[in-house]
Amino acid sequence: MNAENTAAIEMPRYKSHKTVWALKIAQVTIGAFEHDAAITFEDSRYAERIVNILNKPIPQPGWYLVQYEDGYISFSPAEQFEKGNTLDEPFGENVVVADQRSFAQEEINNWFSYHAPTKTQVIQYGEIRTAAKIFAETINKHVPAGADKTAAMRELRGCVMAANLAILDLWCVRLLREAFTPDDCRA
Numbered sequence: 001m002n003a004e005n006t007a008a009i010e011m012p013r014y015k016s017h018k019t020v021w022a023l024k025i026a027q028v029t030i031g032a033f034e035h036d037a038a039i040t041f042e043d044s045r046y047a048e049r050i051v052n053i054l055n056k057p058i059p060q061p062g063w064y065l066v067q068y069e070d071g072y073i074s075f076s077p078a079e080q081f082e083k084g085n086t087l088d089e090p091f092g093e094n095v096v097v098a099d100q101r102s103f104a105q106e107e108i109n110n111w112f113s114y115h116a117p118t119k120t121q122v123i124q125y126g127e128i129r130t131a132a133k134i135f136a137e138t139i140n141k142h143v144p145a146g147a148d149k150t151a152a153m154r155e156l157r158g159c160v161m162a163a164n165l166a167i168l169d170l171w172c173v174r175l176l177r178e179a180f181t182p183d184d185c186r187a
Helices: 078-084 105-111 119-142 147-179 182-186
Strands: 020-030 036-041 049-052 064-068 073-076
Touching: 064 078, 073 078, 119 147
Parallel strands: none
Antiparallel strands: 020 036, 020 064, 036 049, 064 073
16 A cells, blocks of 8 residues: 555544453364354363354454354454453353253254245345356356366356355344344343
């Protein structure tokens, strides 16, 4: 950036006053399509968590997974997180830890039930598939046969799946926001 083209004034400064929940990350395993990551925590009482990492910095061991009151997940390097946050409540016997071995029957029923897409989702999925098909035809026409062409087609298919998942995730987040309040997340 050219110093001559920048303003000589400091950006507005803010002090954070949010309540967040956070766990220090022990290990990160990036998913096959690079849109999600399996994260394990230094505190072994907490189960591995699969999180969407599209359009977010890739989390690193030693960083914090941070969840805000509205459910938004982000990642923060330890130094910045620890400088800007202090533990809000005693950590110990009063802490509720998610059960690592069992799931509510309602969750299992939901995971393995068919969820018909909404009219909006059908349109969005169709537009993505149409655009991807045009690009696939272009690749097929101009790229010579071989491993790179196969990889390009495989990656394109992965892009379509990741985009569809992002549409579904957005719908799920909206549904969860309607169903739960921030107080529900504290229990």
